[in-house]
Amino acid sequence: MKLEEIIKPLLSWYEENKRDLPWRREPTPYHVWVSEIMLQQTRVEAVKGYYERFLTALPQIEDLAACPENKLLKLWEGLGYYNRVKNMQKAAKEIVLKYGGELPADYEEILELPGIGSYTAGAISSIAYGLKKPAVDGNVLRVLSRITENGEDILKQSVKRRVEQELEAVMPADRPGAFNQSLMELGAVVCIPNGMAKCQVCPVQHLCSARAHGTVLEYPKKAAKKQRRIEEKTVLLIQNGQEYAVCRRPDKGLLAGLYEFPNMDGWLTEEEVIRAVEALKLMPLHIKNAGEAKHIFSHVEWHMKGYVVRVASTEKRAGNLLFIDKKESKGKYPIPSAFSAYRKYIEEDE
DNA sequence: AAATCGGGGGG
DNA sequence: CCCCCAGATTT
Incomplete structure (x- = not known):
């Protein structure tokens, strides 16, 4: 033909x-x-x-x-x-x-x-x-x-x-x-x-x-895709009154330049989270489990555990963290869907 | 040529 | 769960 x-x-x-x-x-x-x-x-x-x-x-x-x-x-x-x-x-x-x-x-x-x-x-x-x-x-x-x-x-x-x-x-x-x-x-x-x-x-x-x-x-024929790697992460919903903490991701790589909730590699215990928050020169007042979430990208999976951490601080910034007002910041900071499971913890008062 | 880069809808 | 989608760029 x-x-x-x-x-x-x-x-x-x-x-x-x-x-x-x-x-x-x-x-x-x-x-x-x-x-x-x-x-x-x-x-x-x-x-x-x-x-x-x-x-x-x-x-x-x-x-x-x-x-x-x-x-x-x-x-x-x-x-x-x-x-x-x-x-x-x-x-x-x-x-x-x-x-x-x-x-x-x-x-x-x-x-x-x-x-x-x-x-x-x-x-x-x-x-x-x-x-x-x-x-x-x-x-x-x-x-x-x-x-x-x-x-x-x-x-x-x-x-x-x-x-x-x-x-x-x-x-x-x-x-x-x-x-x-x-x-x-x-x-x-x-x-x-x-x-x-x-x-x-x-x-x-x-x-x-x-x-x-x-x-x-x-049809069509396609080569088999290689399997995704899994990354374990601990996500922190750090709250200070009406403000919560975000940070900007690096200019290169996955989700470059977008904002995210502060997080670290691996699954941390509550005690380890408290120490990590203290290391950021913040004073943790209260910690609460925010549950687990999974997000699948093309080539990697994030398996996340979250914690809500209330802190006392008068600083607008702590390290590379940026504290933003729940209302004032609405619609300003692009945050990827990977964190959608945790958004609810900072959108309203607990 | 292979790896990276997001997210969601449907079987 | 796995698949794939009006792909391009970097390594």
């Missing part, structure tokens, strides 16, 4: 069945860019609310370039992969300086921007500018691996690069954006993962090799 045979049925199906998504209403280069960054490794349903809020707060690229980091991270809080938004701001500053505040209508120049790889550059180029560039994501790789019964590991860069070349060679020059989106849309709603593909309603079922051979469940 020739790859270009999928084009017409896919485009027809897409026009009839495409979802009404916020970023499809007014697909300016900036809107497409924001949506594609948010959608990286993230489901459509999770993105919708963030997308609307983000563009309301930062309607233009200039606004993104000028946004204070805490406000920016707050807009991304809970979405994950926080380097996405930091890179987007770096790119926005470049765009203001070098391109007069407009994304360039050139694939190679878009690709040079921080946080934009071949997928996102292809999506912006094709959807916003009508350029004939493919946008190969996990959906596209899954769909094509099934249609062609290709048993190669779709996680390999070499496989993705070859698919990009093959698609670019046959893409329709008149509707590249619709074609790219039709492949992704098919993967998202018909040729879905985990073996429950809806082949009965697929517009290219007659062209699908896996469908013909009953092997849809075997």
